[in-house]
Amino acid sequence: MYLRGMVLAGLGRHWIGRIRLALALLGLPCTVCTPGIRPAISCSPSQCFATSTCHLYTTSVGTMPSAVCPHIKSRCPVYPGSKIKRFSVPDDKVSWGQSWPQYSPVSYTDPSITKKPAWADLDVGAFSPKFNALDGKVDRTSFEGNYTVEKGKPLNPRGRTGVTGRGLLGRWGPNHAADPIVTRWKVDAKGKKISHPASKKPVLQFVSIKRKDCGEWAIPGGMVDPGELVSLTLQREFSEEALNSLAASPAERAKIHERITKLFKSPGFQVYKGYVDDPRNTDNAWMETVAVNFHDDEGSSVSELPLQAGDDAGQVRWVDVDSSLSLYASHSHFLEMVAKERHAHW
Numbered sequence: 184m185y186l187r188g189m190v191l192a193g194l195g196r197h198w199i200g201r202i203r204l205a206l207a208l209l210g211l212p213c214t215v216c217t218p219g220i221r222p223a224i225s226c227s228p229s230q231c232f233a234t235s236t237c238h239l240y241t242t243s244v245g246t247m248p249s250a251v252c253p254h255i256k257s258r259c260p261v262y263p264g265s266k267i268k269r270f271s272v273p274d275d276k277v278s279w280g281q282s283w284p285q286y287s288p289v290s291y292t293d294p295s296i297t298k299k300p301a302w303a304d305l306d307v308g309a310f311s312p313k314f315n316a317l318d319g320k321v322d323r324t325s326f327e328g329n330y331t332v333e334k335g336k337p338l339n340p341r342g343r344t345g346v347t348g349r350g351l352l353g354r355w356g357p358n359h360a361a362d363p364i365v366t367r368w369k370v371d372a373k374g375k376k377i378s379h380p381a382s383k384k385p386v387l388q389f390v391s392i393k394r395k396d397c398g399e400w401a402i403p404g405g406m407v408d409p410g411e412l413v414s415l416t417l418q419r420e421f422s423e424e425a426l427n428s429l430a431a432s433p434a435e436r437a438k439i440h441e442r443i444t445k446l447f448k449s450p451g452f453q454v455y456k457g458y459v460d461d462p463r464n465t466d467n468a469w470m471e472t473v474a475v476n477f478h479d480d481e482g483s484s485v486s487e488l489p490l491q492a493g494d495d496a497g498q499v500r501w502v503d504v505d506s507s508l509s510l511y512a513s514h515s516h517f518l519e520m521v522a523k524e525r526h527a528h529w
């Protein structure tokens with residue numbers, strides 16, 4: 184999953200965000216996530232920059248957002264889950280096109296990666312990866328096109344990050360994730376759509392999970408397994424997160440599983456596909472994702488999932504889609520695109 188703290192139904196978390204921002208501005212270490220878990224979406228980019236002047240925009244080609252400004256979270260001063268300080272990269276030196284002989288990035292690969300878990304690559308030199316290609320079952324192609332490989336190591340297509348090696352990421356080059364955004368209409372007791380008083384537009388709700396590792400609310404995404412179709416990753420991650428949290432009987436589980444399978448068989452609306460500015464990115468390893476919206480328009484499939492259930496350690500909820508949600512920048516943008524697509528309140 185990705186990261187983010189958000190404002191949940193009136194539980195004002197703005198002040199927490201401000202404190203985090205203040206800490207980030209003071210350069211204090213701002214990480215609370217536990218390293219050592221398999222990286223999916225990292226926990227809290229907001230730990231690095233609660234706000235950013237970097238906006239995603241919609242290109243003339245259609246709905247594909249692109250970052251218009253260089254690495255923000257990928258230059259987060261302290262690398263997540265560590266005390267490693269990134270080499271400071273000014274805006275005008277992010278691009279590899281800018282020659283910068285003084286650039287002296289820190290090399291860092293987290294112990295969770297160097298202990299060689301099955302899902303991670305070996306060190307460059309210890310194996311022969313096929314970059315920019317489907318390497319056996321591992322997809323090493325980038326949505327951004329071919330990336331440069333220098334001295335055996337892939338170069339981040341969006342430029343410098345102040346750290347070399349893989350940090351918390353298992354793969355050299357692109358690390359592919361998938362973000363399922365499951366939505367329904369917010370309805371009253373009689374099943375009538377509820378419109379927002381200000382926009383007069385119907386309100387969407389999306390499935391959000393509270394991450395066990397760091398307590399942040401998130402879209403329930405995860406890493407694409409080797410050889411796995413993205414469509415399957417989307418369903419698997421959603422099912423694991425949503426179902427595991429439910430105190431349901433085997434019969435209820437089977438019914439829920441069937442409904443989820445049906446919803447994920449629908450085409451879905453592809454919200455984004457590409458590079459993600461993630462605090463775990465390095466000069467040699469980075470996150471890419473495919474975000475897809477699956478919408479239960481009739482309210483007949485997953486809308487009835489009793490998502491309030493679950494223990495404290497991993498909750499799943501329906502959360503109103505609204506521009507005041509303080510999510511990780513790109514996630515907030517994903518939801519905005521979903522709201523626009525569905526003619527819903529934002």
Ligand SMILES: *[C@@H]1O[C@H](CO)[C@@H](O)[C@H](O)[C@H]1NC(C)=O
Pocket residue numbers: 314315316329
């Ligand atoms: C990208 O790299 C692959 C692998 O090196 C190569 O086969 C392919 O021709 C390259 N494509 C382009 C457009 O350069």
